[in-house]
Amino acid sequence: MIEFKNVSYGPLKNISLSVDKQEIAILFGPSGSGKSTLLYLFNRLIDPEQGEIFYKGKPIDDFSITGLRQNVGLLLQSPNLFPGSVLDNLKYGPSLTGSWKEGDEKRLLEYVQLPQDLRDRDVDHLSGGQQQRVSLARTLANEPEVLLLDEPTSALDNNTAEEIEIVLKELIEEKGLTMVMVTHQLDQVRRMGTKGMFMNEGTIQETGGLPGMLDNPETLELKEYLEG
Amino acid sequence: MSPEISNQSLLFLIVFVVVPLSLSYFYQLGMSRSILTSSIRGTIQLFAIGYILTFLFDLNAYIGIPLMITVMIIIASFHARKKGRDLPYVLPTLLAGLIMIEVSVLSLWLLFDMVEFVPSEVIPMSGMVIGNSMVAMGLALERMKTEFAENNGRILAALSLGAEPKQASHLIVQRTLNAALIPNVDRIKTIGLVQLPGMMTGLILGGVAPIMAIKYQLVISLSIFSSVSLSAMFVTLVMYKHFFTKDKQVLESKEAFKEYSSRDNA
Structure with missing residues (x-):
């Protein structure tokens, strides 16, 4: 589904990786190791200096940029909601292509387990957890096939973070999404992922199934990170 | 109102500069120099533009x-x-x-x-x-x-x-x-x-x-x-x-x- 071949960008050096359809891949590692950059690269918010990225077997340059971005949803670390109501935010993406239908918000609010009466609430009057759910629903409104998540729960308390994780797992099962998630929380890596990619100093140093690679790390760097 | 301000009257404008200058001196604002230089600079600029405008106004409109x-x-x-x-x-x-x-x-x-x-x-x-x-x-x-x-x-x-x-x-x-x-x-x-x-x-x-x-x-x-x-x-x-x-x-x-x-x- 997703493939990076020898991709370099800034401090990222020769990154090669692949993520299969409906896989939940987790990129984890210390802060500043370039994890988020990989997500930006795949959403084409930036382009690689070297190497190639493939989506469904074709170079991502072959897709229209806006079309690719709609198909590969990116959830940023902060909700970055647009000023206005919850509804204004939910319809933003589909309205760009004229695909928004009245009543779609009901389904989206259900997906992220938010009460329907929040529909007309000003986003400034929502809690942090609610804002992140609205942001997730806004990304889902485009009906993406791939979901890229950049530390989606880092600003939330543990309970809210776990609630969001449950929502995500259910969504992946229900909609058959492929997901790449960036996190530096090891318990989250264990709970969420089927495939782990450990990043350190701009390179992927170890890849493996989860939770196996956390229990039996092969590289010294991962061992140190897990101990550390 | 007099039709023209004489040069002598203009000299008394210095009073308007003395006021902020004294304020700066008594309250030790350290602005005396900039008050003085900006007043002098402003006066020179205005006179200069006055002469330039006089010159331009005398020129043919299609050039000036x-x-x-x-x-x-x-x-x-x-x-x-x-x-x-x-x-x-x-x-x-x-x-x-x-x-x-x-x-x-x-x-x-x-x-x-x-x-x-x-x-x-x-x-x-x-x-x-x-x-x-x-x-x-x-x-x-x-x-x-x-x-x-x-x-x-x-x-x-x-x-x-x-x-x-x-x-x-x-x-x-x-x-x-x-x-x-x-x-x-x-x-x-x-x-x-x-x-x-x-x-x-x-x-x-x-x-x-x-x-x-x-x-x-x-x-x-x-x-x-x-x-x-x-x-x-x-x-x-x-x-x-x-x-x-x-x-x-x-x-x-x-x-x-x-x-x-x-x-x-x-």
Whole structure:
């Protein structure tokens, strides 16, 4: 589904990786190791200096940029909601292509387990957890096939973070999404992922199934990170 | 009122400089030097422009007016550019905007017989239009840069949802225009109530009947209102595009992202 071949960008050096359809891949590692950059690269918010990225077997340059971005949803670390109501935010993406239908918000609010009466609430009057759910629903409104998540729960308390994780797992099962998630929380890596990619100093140093690679790390760097 | 201020009377203006100078001295503000130099500099500048205007007013209108307007537009463009020096194509954008505005305003003045094509009318009035447009363009550039920096996350979110740069920066364009236009609207709202506008005051002091002075003031105030709106809109709508690459990526965040990652990995 997703493939990076020898991709370099800034401090990222020769990154090669692949993520299969409906896989939940987790990129984890210390802060500043370039994890988020990989997500930006795949959403084409930036382009690689070297190497190639493939989506469904074709170079991502072959897709229209806006079309690719709609198909590969990116959830940023902060909700970055647009000023206005919850509804204004939910319809933003589909309205760009004229695909928004009245009543779609009901389904989206259900997906992220938010009460329907929040529909007309000003986003400034929502809690942090609610804002992140609205942001997730806004990304889902485009009906993406791939979901890229950049530390989606880092600003939330543990309970809210776990609630969001449950929502995500259910969504992946229900909609058959492929997901790449960036996190530096090891318990989250264990709970969420089927495939782990450990990043350190701009390179992927170890890849493996989860939770196996956390229990039996092969590289010294991962061992140190897990101990550390 | 005496028709002319004598040089002797003018000398007593020094009293107006002594007041802030004394304040600075007694309260140890350390501003004595700058008060003195700015007063002297202002006086020299005004006299210099007085002699230049006298020279221009004596010239043929078809030489004096284009000459002075060109100089004003060039100086205004270079001055406004300071607010957006790091952005590409700022100077040509400002030059083009100011030329377009001045040509449009002047054409309307002449077409509707509001102003006579003589240097003594066109030059001061154009100066006011160009000066105010320059300030509006500078403000718009500055505001746009701040808005882009503060709303980088929202722009990335909009782009990541499939928005075109124009759609992603809609909020910023809206806020920039708002910020550039609000002081202008406020000025028009309180015109004549809080203070008598400069041009009208000048004309009344020069002996023109108040109603005639008001007519001139209306022409210039509404011309400024319109040109300031146009200049802010022009600079905003042309310049927002330069915050993006041809691949619909945010230029600044791209650079910042690379820097951030390099720094963290160092």
